[in-house]
Amino acid sequence: MPKQKTIGIRQPETQYVDRYAVRIVALSTSGDIAVIYAEQGNYYKLPGGGIEVDEDHHSAAQREVEEETGATVSLRGTGCIATTEEFRDDLHQISYCYIADVLDISGNPSLTEEERIDGLSHRWMPVNKALETMNLAEPTSELGRYIQTRDIYLLAEAKKALDNENGQKLALM
Secondary structure, three states: OOOEEEOOOOOOOOOOOOEEEEEEEOOOOOOOOEOOOEOOOEEEEEOOEOOOOOHHHHHHHHHHHHHHHHOEEOOOOOOOEEEEEEOOOEEEEEEEEEEEEEEOOOOOOOOOOOOOOHEEEEEEEEEHHHHHHHHOOOOOOOOHHHHHHHHHHHHHHHHHHHHHHHHHHHHHH
16 A cells, blocks of 8 residues: 555535546656756646546556656556645645656657646756755745645655665665
8 A cells, every 4th residue: 555645634614626646756767757847836846647537547647747748658567656635725636656667758748838837847857856956946836835745755755665676676686
């Protein structure tokens, strides 16, 4: 069972809209991961987004990484490594985090109009640098603060899984 973090507080009088999403730690062959920067709001996040109707988690994860970075990925394993449950305004969102191997980075992002307005761009950096960068950001919006809390938690859990994976590989050598 993956670890879960709850962000925000369920308000009993609020009628929430449920949303399910994926977040991806997309690991390149050089060991860098994709990180998305939102200029509007001044925060960093993992690639990811909503799971569409009749779409499975793996397809959503592959689609989101390709849309936001242009990269194609292959998810590792079948299970997510961690989840978050958010209560923000009238939104109840559950995000599932996966680790993926980058197969090709030669594509171009295909951002939505809203993502272009938000000034989304992506960068590749080592996991530790990504965690440091996310932690040092000072989001200028409530949304940015929620995303910062969510994605720092998910990336930290992914780092633990990757460190454990690397430790097991070393033990087998």
